[in-house]
Amino acid sequence: MPLDAQLDALARIYRVLDDTFDNSTLACHRGCAACCTQNVTMTTLEGYRIITRLSQQANLREQLSAAADSSRFLPELTINDLARQCAENGPVSEKNYPDDPAPCPLLADNICTVYPVRPLACRTMVSTIDCRKSGYAQMDSYFLSAGNIFLQFTEHIDQKGLTGNLTDVLSYVCDNRKRHHYEAGAAIADVGGLLPNHPLTVLMVPPEHRQQVSPILNQLNPAIGKIG
Numbered sequence: 019m020p021l022d023a024q025l026d027a028l029a030r031i032y033r034v035l036d037d038t039f040d041n042s043t044l045a046c047h048r049g050c051a052a053c054c055t056q057n058v059t060m061t062t063l064e065g066y067r068i069i070t071r072l073s074q075q076a077n078l079r080e081q082l083s084a085a086a087d088s089s090r091f092l093p094e095l096t097i098n099d100l101a102r103q104c105a106e107n108g109p110v111s112e113k114n115y116p117d118d119p120a121p122c123p124l125l126a127d128n129i130c131t132v133y134p135v136r137p138l139a140c141r142t143m144v145s146t147i148d149c150r151k152s153g154y155a156q157m158d159s160y161f162l163s164a165g166n167i168f169l170q171f172t173e174h175i176d177q178k179g180l181t182g183n184l185t186d187v188l189s190y191v192c193d194n195r196k197r198h199h200y201e202a203g204a205a206i207a208d209v210g211g212l213l214p215n216h217p218l219t220v221l222m223v224p225p226e227h228r229q230q231v232s233p234i235l236n237q238l239n240p241a242i243g244k245i246g
């Protein structure tokens with residue numbers, strides 16, 4: 019899929035997600051940044067969309083350089099690889115997230131500086147209670163299943179790309195040489211901390227939500243290709 023078509027498909031995924039996650043039931047609001055930490059992960063396609071919308075890339079490079087020294091979650095599996103391994107071998111234990119991570123490098127005064135193009139991990143991390151008071155998020159289990167679909171489709175359309183921590187992915191796409199490789203359809207392999215993306219082969223949706231998620235699949239499949 020050419021990069022322009024990938025970006026169109028990503029925009030569609032964001033639109034369908036925003037329609038699916040009913041804001042009226044959520045406690046999330048502007049200025050609440052309890053979940054805006056350095057543990058966020060994303061794909062190169064999402065990182066590419068962010069940096070091509072930014073006018074001040076020099077500032078971003080400085081922020082990323084500072085963030086690169088902080089401890090952060092480094093995934094060992096992409097979501098499509100995790101789904102495949104779970105389907106083939108049963109539950110897979112995932113790496114723990116670092117405690118007390120630093121704030122996301124894209125956060126300023128508790129406001130996301132890239133909000134319209136924030137990645138899926140941020141869009142799907144929602145709560146029906148105020149996390150700052152409870153210390154944890156509470157999410158409808160259906161939202162978890164729906165969120166997995168959006169994450170899996172996004173990795174699927176970025177199969178020649180990579181997945182990793184937000185700081186590492188943005189550092190990758192900010193590097194002119196690496197970004198040009200990515201634009202040409204050939205992400206550079208063996209980049210520290212980043213994992214190659216995988217196609218979607220099995221959806222990470224439990225049986226009780228299969229019927230409920232079918233409207234999402236009906237909206238995504240025509241634009242992205244029949245999956246699931």
Ligand code: SF4
Pocket residue numbers: 051053054055058122123124125129130131132133136137140
């Ligand atoms: S990208 Fe924006 S919404 Fe996501 S963690 Fe960073 S500041 Fe928060």
